[in-house]
Amino acid sequence: MDIQNYMQALGQQAKEASRALSRAGTNAKNHALLLIASEIRKSADNLKLQNKLDMDAGQSKGLDAALLDRLELTDSRIEGMAEGLEQIAALPDPVGEISNMNYRPSGIQLGQMRVPLGVIGIIYESRPNVTADAAGLCLKSGNATILRGGSEAINSNKAVAACIHRGLEQAGLPATAVQVVETTDRAAVGELITMSEYIDVIVPRGGKSLTERISNDARVPVIKHLDGICHVYIDAAADLDMAEDIAFNAKCHRYGVCNAMETLLVDSAVAVDILPRLAKRYATESVELRGCEQTRTILTDIHAASDEDWDTEYLAPILAIRIVDGIDEAMDHIHKHSSGHTETIVTEDYASSRRFLAEVDSSSVMVNASTRFADGFEYGLGAEIGISTDKIHARGPVGLEGLTSQKWIVLGSGQIRQ
Amino acid sequence: MDIQNYMQALGQQAKEASRALSRAGTNAKNHALLLIASEIRKSADNLKLQNKLDMDAGQSKGLDAALLDRLELTDSRIEGMAEGLEQIAALPDPVGEISNMNYRPSGIQLGQMRVPLGVIGIIYESRPNVTADAAGLCLKSGNATILRGGSEAINSNKAVAACIHRGLEQAGLPATAVQVVETTDRAAVGELITMSEYIDVIVPRGGKSLTERISNDARVPVIKHLDGICHVYIDAAADLDMAEDIAFNAKCHRYGVCNAMETLLVDSAVAVDILPRLAKRYATESVELRGCEQTRTILTDIHAASDEDWDTEYLAPILAIRIVDGIDEAMDHIHKHSSGHTETIVTEDYASSRRFLAEVDSSSVMVNASTRFADGFEYGLGAEIGISTDKIHARGPVGLEGLTSQKWIVLGSGQIRQ
Numbered sequence: 001m002d003i004q005n006y007m008q009a010l011g012q013q014a015k016e017a018s019r020a021l022s023r024a025g026t027n028a029k030n031h032a033l034l035l036i037a038s039e040i041r042k043s044a045d046n047l048k049l050q051n052k053l054d055m056d057a058g059q060s061k062g063l064d065a066a067l068l069d070r071l072e073l074t075d076s077r078i079e080g081m082a083e084g085l086e087q088i089a090a091l092p093d094p095v096g097e098i099s100n101m102n103y104r105p106s107g108i109q110l111g112q113m114r115v116p117l118g119v120i121g122i123i124y125e126s127r128p129n130v131t132a133d134a135a136g137l138c139l140k141s142g143n144a145t146i147l148r149g150g151s152e153a154i155n156s157n158k159a160v161a162a163c164i165h166r167g168l169e170q171a172g173l174p175a176t177a178v179q180v181v182e183t184t185d186r187a188a189v190g191e192l193i194t195m196s197e198y199i200d201v202i203v204p205r206g207g208k209s210l211t212e213r214i215s216n217d218a219r220v221p222v223i224k225h226l227d228g229i230c231h232v233y234i235d236a237a238a239d240l241d242m243a244e245d246i247a248f249n250a251k252c253h254r255y256g257v258c259n260a261m262e263t264l265l266v267d268s269a270v271a272v273d274i275l276p277r278l279a280k281r282y283a284t285e286s287v288e289l290r291g292c293e294q295t296r297t298i299l300t301d302i303h304a305a306s307d308e309d310w311d312t313e314y315l316a317p318i319l320a321i322r323i324v325d326g327i328d329e330a331m332d333h334i335h336k337h338s339s340g341h342t343e344t345i346v347t348e349d350y351a352s353s354r355r356f357l358a359e360v361d362s363s364s365v366m367v368n369a370s371t372r373f374a375d376g377f378e379y380g381l382g383a384e385i386g387i388s389t390d391k392i393h394a395r396g397p398v399g400l401e402g403l404t405s406q407k408w409i410v411l412g413s414g415q416i417r418q
Numbered sequence: 419m420d421i422q423n424y425m426q427a428l429g430q431q432a433k434e435a436s437r438a439l440s441r442a443g444t445n446a447k448n449h450a451l452l453l454i455a456s457e458i459r460k461s462a463d464n465l466k467l468q469n470k471l472d473m474d475a476g477q478s479k480g481l482d483a484a485l486l487d488r489l490e491l492t493d494s495r496i497e498g499m500a501e502g503l504e505q506i507a508a509l510p511d512p513v514g515e516i517s518n519m520n521y522r523p524s525g526i527q528l529g530q531m532r533v534p535l536g537v538i539g540i541i542y543e544s545r546p547n548v549t550a551d552a553a554g555l556c557l558k559s560g561n562a563t564i565l566r567g568g569s570e571a572i573n574s575n576k577a578v579a580a581c582i583h584r585g586l587e588q589a590g591l592p593a594t595a596v597q598v599v600e601t602t603d604r605a606a607v608g609e610l611i612t613m614s615e616y617i618d619v620i621v622p623r624g625g626k627s628l629t630e631r632i633s634n635d636a637r638v639p640v641i642k643h644l645d646g647i648c649h650v651y652i653d654a655a656a657d658l659d660m661a662e663d664i665a666f667n668a669k670c671h672r673y674g675v676c677n678a679m680e681t682l683l684v685d686s687a688v689a690v691d692i693l694p695r696l697a698k699r700y701a702t703e704s705v706e707l708r709g710c711e712q713t714r715t716i717l718t719d720i721h722a723a724s725d726e727d728w729d730t731e732y733l734a735p736i737l738a739i740r741i742v743d744g745i746d747e748a749m750d751h752i753h754k755h756s757s758g759h760t761e762t763i764v765t766e767d768y769a770s771s772r773r774f775l776a777e778v779d780s781s782s783v784m785v786n787a788s789t790r791f792a793d794g795f796e797y798g799l800g801a802e803i804g805i806s807t808d809k810i811h812a813r814g815p816v817g818l819e820g821l822t823s824q825k826w827i828v829l830g831s832g833q834i835r836q
Contacts, residue, residue, distance in 0.1 A: 019777075019779075022779065104796065104797070104798055108796075113776070115779065201810055215637075221639065221808070223810075245832060248834075253834070253835045353829075357827050359440070361437075362825065363825055364828060366526075366827070366828035366829075367829050368831055368832050369526050370830075370835050373526055373830075373833065378522065378526075379528055379826065390639070391535050391618050392619055392811040395824060395825055395826070396825065396826045407779075407780065407782065408813070409775050409784070410784035410791060412786040412788075414657070414664065416663050416664060416666075416667035416788045417791060
């Protein structure tokens, strides 16, 4: 197979399909989503059969247990895919929303209309359920999609794609609105991220190294999420009971997620009071604590944090703790070490809360709430294609609206420029 | 000079300055803008002296007349720079605007805050007045700037930069908030567009080839404008008097601008009525007409349009004309040949106006108004850093708001994830 020609053909077909999709009404898109959900349920046996081919190949190749777990399509994951599509069908359609229609002195009436981006390329690791989730979000937002999943999941992804195609066709939409790259050749990714004539945006979903590689080589805009080094800062004026609950929840609610706290900053004025309480709480979950020098004068039996700790996304029951002198030192630390994902201040002080909100430059900035709330479902976006740590276009959780843009519309009655 | 070290130092300083600038109040920023305007007026003699060095060097190098014209700093252009800065000072400050603060079921209150992008790199040709305009827009929107103007304008740009630095310092803001690259070595551009640790977005202002080169090599997001191949479609249901005025204005109001019409599409039902009238009108301005075969059966004395004409941005008194059978053929032509800048339909038909608005995928889509309205001042943005033909982040005229993004903010009272 000539990879370049193959990918160009996918791109051309996607671009064509994107026009039909951008015109498709809300009912047609919702109908397709429900039909795809139904096809996925009906095809459960075949999906598991195809998935077994991938699982067997993965086992012979010696894939690790975590990867095999993500690769597996169980009954509950298949039902999860179908339910996810039904939830997307229930969300409001962002396309066509018109806002801010105001008259200008020239007499034209100016406003903005929300429109699909066009063609979205999604590159992800070996999790076949992402195929259905991503296709559903793109379809609802009126975008055509080219999906490039991990090579270990190729048979599963093709089987999911077949369900999607049947649903699209039954709803009268082009099957090429969602295309799965059917080659595992890595050159396909290189083509996908450089076909700027066909692809409007790339969304990589996976580890930091995959995302960095894609961003470096892409010639197409990338909506990306690198890592989540999130901070909780316990201010001198914090309610210490609240601080204890938030700092515990932000670290221990789930470890392997990007919105978990990785570094705790504690104001020196309350460190002696709060740190022993927190240490006792973390001990119940066997969280390993690593402290700055000053922290270790209070928690004498914990390891020292190295410079590297402040820049590490543990994704594990490990927490770095640093004592700071006031909010400025806390924000300096965040400025230097945060990945720009989510930071929280715990405080009862009005001025500190306002400064933290205004001055911390992260995609989500919170007062008196756990970092774990930085999430598409918690934010009411319904579902998310990812969490962007970029600054342009979409920041933070990216839902349907993040997959659209706004064009200007002008209604006139014959106006010309003077 | 080691270009890489030099540019890295500029980047570091800009990143530092961007923090101070993002915290600066509206008054401080406006004060700085007015002080810079005053410094520019006071320095008129020195600005002309430095500009003369550039003009003399340009003349010896044999620069063409158009380039020399853009390079020249006259008294009125110097006054124009000062007035432009005063206008920017008068615009509302977009930074810190909070919107959509709503409670979620968890009890957190969620909204969005508008924030600066950070550090903006601007690459432009030899027009020294852009130095003041771009610096002013970035300053007002709370962004630090690194400006890389054309090498022919180096002495003029340094002199403008000196005025900017004095104004910033008098207002108590860091002079490094606006930095002009003081080397004409082209390697500086290569560094600027790849320093993703310091630069948040690049805005190229110049011809298509400069912009394409920068987009291809950049490792930083680019807000770009490639070209303006704008269309007017005269529908079968058009008011022909209105159509004549709009089609004449869109072509002849100014030729060298990106929002001028380059191709006129005329419905076959009204071609016989409207084309002779338009030809007469265009003849008064000596516009050269190039028609499709069918057009030339009506306007028998005009040249034939080649395939190339449909994809050409003339920026000159030349117009390509094509007769189409209905709105679908018109939109197909636009889909294939438009640069995604601005398109207008002239029609009195309700359904056609709605279809055109919804289905044409350009940054500005208009009904019964001249394409010439696609402009930051006409849209009420006050000033524009450029017109984006990209789809993500900002589309169309990019003003202060396009130089900002929105972060999520969460106000809680101790909420944790269950």
